[in-house]
Amino acid sequence: xxxxxxxxxxxxxxxxxxxxxxxxxxxxxxxxxxxxxxxxxxxxxxxxxxxxxxxxxxxxxxxxxxxxxxxxxxxxxxxxxxxxxxxxxxxxxxxxxxxxxxxxxxxxxxxxxxxxxxxxxxxxxxxxxxxxxxxxxxxxxxxxxxxxxxxxxxxxxxxxxxxxxxxxxxxxxxxxxxxxxxxxxxxxxxxxxxxxxxxxxxxxxxxxxxxxxxxxxxxxxxxxxxxxxxxxxxxxxxxxxxxxxxxxxxxxxxxxxxxxxxxxxxxxxx
Numbered sequence: 626x627x628x629x630x631x632x633x634x635x636x637x638x639x640x641x642x643x644x645x646x647x648x649x650x651x652x653x654x655x656x657x658x659x660x661x662x663x664x665x666x667x668x669x670x671x672x673x674x675x676x677x678x679x680x681x682x683x684x685x686x687x688x689x690x691x692x693x694x695x696x697x698x699x700x701x702x703x704x705x706x707x708x709x710x711x712x713x714x715x716x717x718x719x720x721x722x723x724x725x726x727x728x729x730x731x732x733x734x735x736x737x738x739x740x741x742x743x744x745x746x747x748x749x750x751x752x753x754x755x756x757x758x759x760x761x762x763x764x765x766x767x768x769x770x771x772x773x774x775x776x777x778x779x780x781x782x783x784x785x786x787x788x789x790x791x792x793x794x795x796x797x798x799x800x801x802x803x804x805x806x807x808x809x810x811x812x813x814x815x816x817x818x819x820x821x822x823x824x825x826x827x828x829x830x831x832x833x834x835x836x837x838x839x840x841x842x843x844x845x846x847x848x849x850x851x852x853x854x855x856x857x858x859x860x861x862x863x864x865x866x867x868x869x870x871x872x873x874x875x876x877x878x879x880x881x882x883x884x885x886x887x888x889x890x891x892x893x894x895x
Contacts, residue, residue, distance in 0.1 A: 665690055670848050670892025672702070676856060676884040678709050684742075686890065694750040699743070700767060706738040706858065706884075708866040710876050718813055722791040727814030730780055733807060733873040735798045736866050737776045740858060742832050744769035750840065761840040765852065766833075773828030773860045779816035780806065795820050798868055807872045830860035830880075836888070848892040858882040 667689060674682040681704050688698025715729040746767025752760075777797045782805070784792040795816045798806045805811065836854025858881070865878040 665846075665894040668696060668698075668848055668892060668894045670850070670890040672888050672890040674702070674704070674852075674886045674888035676704070676886035678707055678711065678884070680705050680707055680884060680886075682886070682888075684888075686892075688748070690894070694761075694763070696748045697746075698748065698767075699745050700769075701741075701743050703739065703741050706740055706773075706866075706882050708734075708876070708878075710867060710873070714809070714812075716809075716812065716814060720791060720793060720813065727781070728816075730812065730815035731778070732809070733868045733870070733876060734778045734866065735868050736864070737778050738864055738866055739774040739776070740830075740832070741772040741774065742769060742858075743771075744832065744834065746834070748838055750838075759842070763838045763840070764836065765838045765854075766835045768831070768833045771830040771832045771858055771860070773830050773858075773864055775826045775828055775864060777821040777824050779820045781813040781816050782806075782808075782811045783813060797821065797824075803868060803870055803872075807868065807870060828860040828862045828864055830858060832856065832858045836886075846894055848890065848894050850890045852886075852888040852890065854886060854888075856884050856886050 667687070669687045670685070672682075672684045672686065674684065676682060682702045683704065684700055684702030686698050686700040688696040690696050711731050711734060713729050714732050716727050718727040719725070720727075744767035746765060746769075748763060748765040750761045750763035752762040779795045779797050781793045782796050784794050793813050796802065796806060834854055834856050836852040839851045841849040841851070860880045862880075864880050867873060867876045867878060869876050869878060
């Protein structure tokens with residue numbers, strides 16, 4: 626008798642706790658069994674994305690769960706954009722005046738481009754929900770404004786004054802020094818990243834994303850997911866990243882950038 630009462634009491638307790646973690650309305654976070662739902666209304670996560678060619682993005686996404694399988698969200702991210710023809714060179718030279726080893730550099734690079742994006746989108750699950758640790762498969766898409774941050778790319782080159790072969794100066798491409806800027810015999814290496822910060826210019830733009838979404842434990846309090854998708858950026862104004870020259874065959878600049886990306890997200894629902 627005591628055992629029966631204990632089991633009955635525990636059942637009542639867990640029923641109350643479960644009811645407190647669920648809501649009844651059929652159009653809110655429906656779990657799909659008995660018209661009960663999950664209490665989560667909001668989701669916030671942070672992300673790290675790797676994109677082609679060798680780009681990295683850091684981002685944040687916050688959204689409202691309008692149903693168990695759909696979320697409306699806004700996102701913000703910042704990351705680099707590279708030209709598909711970029712290649713790194715590492716001359717490993719030593720300046721005999723300072724005993725400093727050269728930095729690797731990108732041959733033919735003219736500017737560095739970073740993108741600050743704000744997007745508004747939707748995430749939709751397609752697969753059946755797993756109650757605890759399952760994986761939900763769906764898709765997401767977003768569109769929004771972008772701000773391109775264009776920074777001149779500087780190289781350290783040997784000064785050409787007689788008797789000053791050990792002196793190194795910072796040089797950027799200005800359209801009149803192409804032969805000098807692409808002369809690998811004179812290039813010591815890349816300048817420090819801080820060189821050229823005072824010459825940064827801004828480019829307004831727009832971006833769009835479409836991705837396949839995998840939610841791990843898609844209805845847990847801890848949000849864990851993986852996305853694989855395509856990203857498109859378009860900027861107004863000149864955003865040339867590489868020098869178009871006979872010494873850089875096949876290089877073409879465009880204000881439109883297309884890349885594939887893989888994103889890992891981690892956050893919280895409440």
